[in-house]
Amino acid sequence: MRISRNDLEADVEKIFLSLRNDNYMIPTNKEIFAPIIKMLVIIYVMQLSGIVADYIVNHGYAMGSYFSLGGLFDILLVNIFASAIVLVLFYPYASILPCINKQIRDSSTLLTMLKKKFDFFLRLLIATNVVVGVVMVIKGYQLVFFLGLSWFITFIIFNIVFNLSIGRYFTPAVVAGIDKIKSLLSPSSAASESRQ
Secondary structure (H helix, E strand, C coil), X not given: CCCCHHHHHHHHHHHHHHHHHCCCCXXXXXXXXXXXXXXXXXXXXXXXXXXXXXXXXXXXXXXXXXXXHHXXXXXXXXXXXXXXXXXXXHHHHHHHHHHCXXXXXXXXXXXXXXXXXXXXXHHHHHHHHHHHHHHHHHHCCCHHHHHHHHHHHHHHHHHHHHHHHXXXXXXXXXXXXXXXXXXXXXXXXXXXXXXX
16 A cells, blocks of 8 residues: 555644544543453464364363363463463554544544554464464364464564564654654643643
8 A cells, every 4th residue: 555654644643633632532441452352252262162173183082081280271371471462462552542533543544554454464363373273283182272372472473574564654753643642642641631
């Protein structure tokens, strides 16, 4: 997608002015955490599906003999790592986007472009982990317990590649505009405004 520098910079300024001049709505916990929980549900459903597939393909005996305390600990530990990385990567965006007026958000060139790229990389990320899960089930007994580790690693790679792919759009003026938006929405900014 070809976008001019001036269009991007004007777009960020428009977002900033809409937040500064409008009485924007503070997002609720539900609005912030809904996309995060949606991603976590995908991870946990895939983990559970992998365990069921592994049990059917590689075990076939009583369920009690399939799980051990160590195995349950492994599943819990790797999924804690996966959940933490999702929270770290998603929360900053999930807490800012709901503040922006929907009309501004939908008409924004920058936000539309970022959403398209993010959706593409997210689908690629999910597809990659589906393949990893299938390979784990085929390759070894209880190997799929560590699917959460695959999510953790691929999320880090996803974040690096995504940032590299959008880096060229972030001119100094765009970065400065985004910093102004973050500053406007920060708790310290809200506190200083309430004292005035």
